Amino acid sequence: MRLFLHAHATHPDWRFALSLATAQLEAQRARPDHIDAPTLGWVYITDHYAAAAEPLLDALRAQWPGVAWVGSTGVGIAANGVEYFDEPALSLMLGDIAPAHFRLFSGVQPLSGRPDFAAVSAQVHADPAGHDAAELIAELADQTSAGYLFGGLASGHGRTLHIADGVYTGGLSGVAFDAQVPLISRVTQGCQPIGAARRITEADRNLIVSLDDEPALAVLLRDLKVDAHDPREALPRLRSTLVGLSDSGQAPAHGRSFGTETRVRHLVGIDPGRHAVAIGDVVEPGMQLAFCNRNTEAARRDLVRICAEIREELEPETQSLETALALHGSDTGSAPHPARQIAGAVYVSCAGRGGPHFGAPSAELAIVRHALGDVPLVGFFANGEIAHRHLYGYTGVLTVFTAGPRTAE
Secondary structure, eight states, X not given: OOBOEEEEEEOSSHHHHHHHHHHHHHHHHTSTTBOSSOOEEEEEEEGGGGGGHHHXXXXXXXXXXXXXXXXXXXXXXXXXXXXXXXXOEEEEEEEOBOGXXXXXXXXXXXXXXXXXXXXXXXEEEEOTTOTTHHHHHHHHHHTSSSOXXXXXXXXXXXXXXXXXXXXXXXXXXXXXXXXXXXEEEEEEOOEEESSOOEEXXXXXXXXEEEETTEEHXXXXXXXXXXXXXXXXXXXHHHHTOEEEEEOTTOOSEETTEEOTTOEEEEEEEEETTTTEEEESSOOOTTOEEEEEEEOHHHHHHHHHHHHHHHHHHHSOSSXXXXXXXXXHSSOTTSOOOGGGOEEEEEEEEETTOHHHHHTSTTHHHHHHHHHHOSOOEEEEEESSEEEETEEESSOEEEXXXXXXXXXXX
């Protein structure tokens, strides 16, 4: 197995940043442990380069003819062990997945119009301004046999866009993979439950009237341990409170952490007249709910957990002493051992996470690198994260590509 090519750079002029990244890619291409015939490329740019997205994509096509490109803008972008927030930067990765095993899609070329391609999973980038993003994501999941999507909503202070061999605003785009492209994807949560998980027993669209047959507002105030008659105490706590929501039959909270099925939503208001609370999603009776807040230690702990799960899945059941020492040795900054079979990775994290949430610049990406080794990685910080068939918040979605069909087949 050979590694994907990857590079990142920052400079006020996107042309200069691209030339720096290209030099890195060409240097890797000459090495025997990296690919030399790329077919699929990922490009993530901070919103500083959004105005130049079209000429930047043209330059990539000219430099790498025959490569299909997908990507997005972000307020921040990710690379191997480093993040760029609020500065002009780009992050690139090039893979050699055989063209027969992937298809790009967009509003111009929808996935539903590809009867000759059996999509199993898909990476998705979408416009955050669309009110129907959640519905479009669910519809796209239905067009894949596994129903598994991963990706996120484009982000930026101004123009937000996504890329799939073209630059788009509105709707969604991305790349679909068939059964011959093995990948492993995990969702990491960033919030911690405040109180117990409860069942929604009465609701009106986004208004939750009762939980376990109790007035929802009374339950919320009890979980927060605040007095409703003291607004100076109650309001700051209410502003920092979020909601972990799960479908009927799925418990949102497991002790101190959320499961992957939980979607975190904002608490958007209260209705004292109906003793109800309003959240940023439509709910139905029978759904499960737990109030929560953001928690750095919970986020760090859960990110370590998903990285460990990916490592364990990739390690062989039986291995020599040499392999075991290489996989579990202290030199985590070295290149990944071939037994792990990681060719490249994509990490999409919430725009509210990153270094500011984890306590130091690039701390979040440093955790991933420490766990997986020095693997090629790109990604961005999104306005909402996509996993399975749902839109998440305050999460991270880590996906690794393993040994699969190459262009030489």
